[in-house]
Amino acid sequence: MTAFEEFGVLPELGKAIEEMDWTLPTDVQAEAIPLILGGGDVLMAAETGSGKTGAFCLPILQIVWETLKDIQEGKTSKVIAQTSSEWTMSFFDRTDALAVTPDGLRCQSRDQQAWHGCRATKGVHTKGNYYYEATVTDEGLCRVGWSTQAARLDLGTDRLGFGFGGTGKKSNAKQFDDYGTAFGKNDVIGCLLSLTNGEIRYTKNGEDLGVAFKLDQSRRLDCYFPAVVLKNAEMSFNFGAQPFKHSPPKDYIAICQAPKEFVKHNVVAAGAAADNKPVNNAPQAIIIEPSRELAEQTCTQITKFKKYLENPTVRELLVVGGVNVKDQINQLSAGIDIVVGTPGRLEDLIQGGYLALTHCRFFVLDEADGLLKAGYGELIERLHRQIPKITSDGRRLQMVVCSATLHAFEVKKMAEKLMHFPTWVDLKGEDAVPETVHHVVVMVDPQKDRQWETLRRHVQTDGVHAKDNIRSGNTTPETLSEAVKILKGEYCIRAIREHNMDRAIIFCRTKLDCDNLERYFKSFGKEFPCVCLHGDRKPAERKSNLEQFKQAKVKFLICTDVAARGIDISGLPFSEFFIFN
Numbered sequence: 001m002t003a004f005e006e007f008g009v010l011p012e013l014g015k016a017i018e019e020m021d022w023t024l025p026t027d028v029q030a031e032a033i034p035l036i037l038g039g040g041d042v043l044m045a046a047e048t049g050s051g052k053t054g055a056f057c058l059p060i061l062q063i064v065w066e067t068l069k070d071i072q073e074g075k076t077s078k079v080i081a082q083t084s085s086e087w088t089m090s091f092f093d094r095t096d097a098l099a100v101t102p103d104g105l106r107c108q109s110r111d112q113q114a115w116h117g118c119r120a121t122k123g124v125h126t127k128g129n130y131y132y133e134a135t136v137t138d139e140g141l142c143r144v145g146w147s148t149q150a151a152r153l154d155l156g157t158d159r160l161g162f163g164f165g166g167t168g169k170k171s172n173a174k175q176f177d178d179y180g181t182a183f184g185k186n187d188v189i190g191c192l193l194s195l196t197n198g199e200i201r202y203t204k205n206g207e208d209l210g211v212a213f214k215l216d217q218s219r220r221l222d223c224y225f226p227a228v229v230l231k232n233a234e235m236s237f238n239f240g241a242q243p244f245k246h247s248p249p250k251d252y253i254a255i256c257q258a259p260k261e262f263v264k265h266n267v268v269a270a271g272a273a274a275d276n277k278p279v280n281n282a283p284q285a286i287i288i289e290p291s292r293e294l295a296e297q298t299c300t301q302i303t304k305f306k307k308y309l310e311n312p313t314v315r316e317l318l319v320v321g322g323v324n325v326k327d328q329i330n331q332l333s334a335g336i337d338i339v340v341g342t343p344g345r346l347e348d349l350i351q352g353g354y355l356a357l358t359h360c361r362f363f364v365l366d367e368a369d370g371l372l373k374a375g376y377g378e379l380i381e382r383l384h385r386q387i388p389k390i391t392s393d394g395r396r397l398q399m400v401v402c403s404a405t406l407h408a409f410e411v412k413k414m415a416e417k418l419m420h421f422p423t424w425v426d427l428k429g430e431d432a433v434p435e436t437v438h439h440v441v442v443m444v445d446p447q448k449d450r451q452w453e454t455l456r457r458h459v460q461t462d463g464v465h466a467k468d469n470i471r472s473g474n475t476t477p478e479t480l481s482e483a484v485k486i487l488k489g490e491y492c493i494r495a496i497r498e499h500n501m502d503r504a505i506i507f508c509r510t511k512l513d514c515d516n517l518e519r520y521f522k523s524f525g526k527e528f529p530c531v532c533l534h535g536d537r538k539p540a541e542r543k544s545n546l547e548q549f550k551q552a553k554v555k556f557l558i559c560t561d562v563a564a565r566g567i568d569i570s571g572l573p574f575s576e577f578f579i580f581n
Contacts, residue, residue, distance in 0.1 A: 007033045010062050012308035017058075020304060026051035031425045033059050036400060041422040043415055044402040052402045053366070055425075056287075057302050060362050060400075061314060064284045064337050067361070068312040087122050087132075087239035087256045089228070092388075093268035094118035095153050098230065105237050106137065109230040115141075116230055117153030120239070121266050123225035125353070128262055129194045130255040131248035132226055133238045136185050140233025142166050146193050146200055147227040149267065150351045150382065155229040158382075160222070160351070162213045163229065164189065164202045170212045180209035188245050192252055193224055206246035223264045223353045226255065267356035268388065280335040282356035283317075286363055286387075287340045288380070290370035292320045292539060293546055298366065299340040314338065319355075321345050322539025329354045343376045350383070357387045361395060368403040372410045384418050396420070442491055446483030447475065451490065458523065460516050461485040489520040496528065496556075503549075505557045505569070511536050514558050521556065533559035 002014035003024050009017075025033070028046040035042050036059035044052050088104025098109045098116035109116040124130050134144040147161035156163030156171030163171045170179035183189060183204055190203035198215040201208065228235055238244060240254025248254070267282065289295035299318040306314050317331050319341030325348070332354055339346070339355065349355035363384060365371055371380065389397050399419050403411055415422060446452050453472045461482060468478035492506065508514045511534040521528040531545035531554050549557040550569055 004029075004033075004058070008037045009033065009058055010065075010309070012310075013058055013062060013305055016305050016307040017054075019307070022054070026055075028052055028425055029055040029058075032056065035423050035425070036060065036398065037062065039396070039398065041399045041419045042401075043419070043422045043424050043426075044400070045424070045426045046404070053298055053301050054305075056364055056366075056400045056402060057298065057305060060285050060287075060338070060364070061302060061305055061309070063361070065306075065309050065312070065314050067284060068314065068337065072312055086241060087120060087226075089118050089226075089237060090121045090266055090268065093121075093153075093266050106234065107228055107230060107237075108138070108234040109140075110232055112232045114231065115143075115154050117155050118228055119147060119149075119153070119266060119268075120226040120237075123149070123223040123264050123266065123353075124193070124195065124255060124258045124262050125223040125264060126221060126262050127195045128258060129192070129196055129252040130258055131190060131192050131244075131252040132240065132255045133244055133246070134189045134191060134226075134228065135236045135238075135245075136166070136183060136187050136189075136233070137236050138234035139185050141231040142228065142233040142235055143171060143230075144189055144228045144235065145191055145202075145226075146224045148222045148224060148351060149353060150347070150386065151227070152382070152385065153227075153229065155227045160219075161227065162200050163227070164191075164209075164212060166233075170202075172213055179212055180204055190244075190246060190248065191226065192248065193255075194252075195220055195224075203246065203249075208249065222351055225266060264353045267353065267358050268386070279356060279359055281332040281354060282359040283336050283339045284359055284361045285338040286346070286357070286360055286383070287338070288346065288365050288371065288376075289340065289342060290367045290374055290376075291535075292322065292342055293533070293542065294367065295320050295340050295342055296543075302338060302340065316340065319345050319349060320539075325349070343371065343374075343379050346383075347379055350386075357383065360387045360397065362398050362400065363387060364400045364402070366402050368401045368411050368414070369408045370403075372408075372414065377410070377414065380414070381418065442495070444484050444487050444491060446480050446487060449487060452483040452486040455486050455490060456482070459486045459489060459520060462510070462512050462516070489517055492517070493521075493524070493528070501555075503552065503555050505559065506530075507559060507561050509560070511560055514560060518558050521558070528556060529554040530556035530558055533557060535560070 002018055004017050005011060005014045007025060007030065028044055029051045032042055032044055032055040036056060044055060046052055089100050089107055091100050094100060095116040097111045098107055098118050100107055100118060107118050136142060143155050143163040143165035145155055145163040147155055151160035152158050155161045157174050159173040161172065164179060165171060166183050168178060168180055168182040169176040180202065181204065188205050192201045192203070198220050199211050200213040200215070201211050203209060226237065240256035287298060289298060295318060299316055302316045314337050315335055316338040317328065317336045319328055319339055321342065321344055328349065346355065350357065365380065387397055401411070401415055401419065462485065465478045465482040470479050470482050496504065506517065508517060514532050514534050518530055518532045521530045531548050533542055533545050548554045
């Protein structure tokens, strides 16, 4: 029995771990693996290189495989299915306080304080002009219209939902504007979607109210579902199975008559209604990484860990930009169990209906502070809202958040909002620094070190002071600021020579700083072989540069902290923080 097996890890995983020369679990692995295997939400705080990736990949991989094994052996539970092939409102893609009648054609909410929404079981995409009717059957507040699968159920409060409310306001992205007139009990609202012309319009009791929304070209390929949101109200729906009270305008057809090739099923409704059988494009685990390099690294680790997990085979997929999206769509269609990806490409596939969240058992945010710093907080919350909190076989969604700086306010706030009584695995503390890390700070004083006066002729900086009066002997703040920037590159060279650095990662604050330092290093010929890694470099170049550094073909990797976050490079003695003010 391996040391990892003592924590509940499968022997097949233990064998693969042994071959990777992982003799003993790290501290974070020893604490986190049993917690995740036990079904809890976990927050992990530990420095880079502590084994966080293995701490969440191993238990997730094990549970995914065990779930697939249970399905293979018929040990699955069933749920009540919404089996109708007709167009209806979904029993599953709705908020808890919104009721749907058994025929799926009437929705009701009796909550007087909050809005509750629902989407239909099918949607339309690509092209065509479609119509359905919604009738107000009781007094209250309502809003009806169209939304994509990724939109909030609170219709019209984000950019992916388009609603028309009883107050006579149209709504998108929380922008409420006058449109038509108010409506109430017994009024019939016609909802029209033209994917051909890229517009949404409404009718009231047969009267055309004109164009309400124009769809951006980029939004026309999304799949749009009939949607409603209610506050202490009730509405009924007719998708065309029964005669309409008011005929749709010319060139529009009942949505239930949409050609099959332009119809997609609501993946939330379809997934929740089915037996707990795998849906090809609905993975059990979604792992989000802040950079392409870290996503590739995590996916590679999963591939190594699963080496001896057979019958069934766990299928993983890397979802990042810079790769042909059609290849990723084809792999999703063929069947995927674990998806590792970056936020942008994940969002594209989810919005397009190619990646479903209906069977997601694990939602993992690796390097969470990096994701939030990059502005993905809203996306994370939106994806979390779409994932059913209880899977179709009755298991609760587990969330794992990892970061080297878990005590950041933004991370704590997000964890409190999204996670379910998480357990902290905190091996860092608020201000802890590993004993193996030694800090050296070098002060740069351009008034004492005048070398900048000669260096400035061939050292390029960020150009902030390009129009200022920078000259030798000048002591203005602008001159001294520029002088410091000029000297930092030289001080970096001095540090490398002083400590005989044969390999080092050099972090710069900005992408421009990276480019300038790379240019300065190369001005010394072959003495300081280096490559650059940041978000403006093309994916192929970033991958090649990282591999060159890992294989010691170059000595120095110059990068931003976001681009190089969490990268696993063994045997690295030095790193420098080359920070420009």
